[in-house]
Amino acid sequence: MHILVVGLNHRTAPVHIREKLAFPESELGRAHVELRQQKSIFENVIVSTCNRTEIYVVTDQVHTGRYYTKQFLINWFNERPEDIEPYLFVKEGREAVEHLFRLTCGLESLVIGETQILGQVRSSFMLAQSSETTGTFFNELFKQALTVAKRAHSETSINENAVSVSYAAVELANKIFGRLDDKEILIIGAGKMGELTAKHLKSHGVPKIRVVNRTYEKAEELAAHFSGQPLEWTRMESALKETDxxxxxxxxxxxxxxxxxxxxxxxxxxxxxxxxxxxAVPRDIDPEINKVEGVFLYDIDDLEGIVEANILERQEEAQKIEALIVSQIAAFEQWIKTLGVVPAIQAIREKALMIQEDTMKSLERKLDHLSDRDKKLIGKHMKSIINQLLRDPIQRAKEFADEREGQLKLETLIQLFGVEEAYEKKVAGTASNLAESKQPNAEGQKVRWNEAAINS
Structure with a gap:
């Protein structure tokens, strides 16, 4: 099985292309299900945000999976291939896994280190699960992606430093006052920068924002978006008396x-x-205000110095996250390898438990005076003996995945325990489940397949 990601983002496509291929939230569930029905697609998760549309799939054939994923995207939005394909990127295998890990950690974001993408990927994955379009591979992969992202933000300080002027302004205010949720705040200007500032203030728990603008209607519009209070331009002077x-x-x-x-x-x-x-550029505020006692004035030069220093700090923290990602990729690849020994481990365990069950029945026939408590106690100890005997062989079987002659050693282990037939049945059963998963069942629904024993 192969993992692919096909998509576009702020690095590969301009906004007028990205907006054409953005999935409305109300249609994402249906999109997951329809994509799952495409040829060679066995699992899928769609991540769609303002800056990206990325489709992750598990496929049995790289070329077929890549083709049908692209076609799904083009057909869903009714776009011409030649208008869309130049902006699409495709990553396969380890590269696709690395991209997902970098994405959840915020290293692929417009603002490096931001945390919003983590919640967006989590929501996309949960929707895919509820739509029954994930299985063993993506359930594990996305769990690890979310885990490494949480570690990135808890073990580094990548998201603690402001890297936009509006964000830096709010962060500076927060550092000076210690908290903002009890402060009176006035925004002068209802443009894009004012909107971003209001957004950052809200994220810091500011309950009410007042907005003043020369055009009152724009002040009303911005204030309404953030549950704020619009003010007439002529009220700015009186508002200063109450503002922090x-x-x-x-x-x-x-x-x-x-x-x-x-x-x-x-x-x-x-x-x-x-x-x-x-x-603002040019400046809104008279620099002479700095001379007024009790007033602390900062301009964009002050903030840009903070932003530049913080960008360098984030880049340093990003290097630490890169190391975390390398480690997590290795962990996922190791997990993939161990899938190959699962049928053997299952066959050995089942044979051991079958022997234990037959032996227990024989004891019960020969020792008919045993109480229920005695039977439970004997059964418990017999299982304990089995688990202790199998612990080392099973551990060695898992280690075979990393060894050059691992497959040969696994076959020897299977022969030593005499479970060749059971092993083959489990491998064949997995292949059968894989094929059936693309066929509708009696109720017309897709059969969810269990790939726990896939020999990759």
Whole structure:
């Protein structure tokens, strides 16, 4: 079996292409099921966000799986192949696994180290599970992907440093005040930067954001999106009397807030400090405000210095995560290898338990005076003996996966325990389940296949 990922993201396709191939959340469940019905597709998970659409599949044939995954994407969105294929990337095997691990850790994101993608991948995987389009391979792979991502964010500080100006402004305010959920905050400007600022403030638990803009309707629109309060432009001066933090990001050509206005507001603030961040270019805030007692003013140059330093820190932390990913890939590859010995282990265990059961029945016939408690006790100890005897052979069988002559040694082990026929039946049964999984059952549903014993 082979693992593939086919997709496009902010690195391979412009936004006008990405938006064409974005799955609406309401259609994702149906898309999972329809993709699963394509030839050679045995498991699949679709990850669709504003910056990417990526389709992960388990297939029995690389070329066939790649072709039908691409065709599914093109047909679903009714696009011409020549308009879409130049923007698609395809990764196979280890490269596909590495890409998924990097994705969940935030290393493939527009803002390196961000954590939102982790939740998005988790949601996509859970939807695929509920749609019955995952099996043994992806249940394990995505579990490991989520695990390594959690380790990346808990064992490194990659997401602790702001790497956008609007985010840096909010982080700076948070560091100075210690918390923001009890602060009065005023955003001047309702453009894109103002929107991003409001988004970051909300993520820090700010319950209410006030927005002032020259065009009141835009202030209303932004405030409504974040459950905030819009203000008329003429109310900005009075709002300063109650505000703890001001973040300004208008497109004005001149200053929108002068030192005199701020100085007058400070007289009525009874000594409370005022924190102002100007992230506009050209600047919104009069630099002379820095001279007003109790006011702390930061401009975009101050923030860009923070951002640049934080980007370098994130890159250093990313190198630590790369090492985690290498380790996790090795763990997944080892898990794949051990799948080959599962039929042998199952056959040996079943034979041992069958012997134990037959022996127990013989004892019960010959020792008919045994109580139920005695029988349970004897049965328990017999199973304990079996488990101890099989522990080392089973461990050695798992280790064969890494050895050059591992298959030959596995065959010898199978012969020593005399389970050749049982082993062959289990391998054949797995192949049969794999074939049946692509056929509808009596109710017209897809049969979920159990690949636990696949000999990869």
């Amino acid at each position: 933090i001001v973040i300004s990001s208008t497109g004005a050509k001149g200053l929108v807030l002068d030192a005199g206005t701020v100085q007058q507001a400070m007289k009525e603030r009874k000594g409370r400090p005022l924190f102002i961040v100007d992230i």
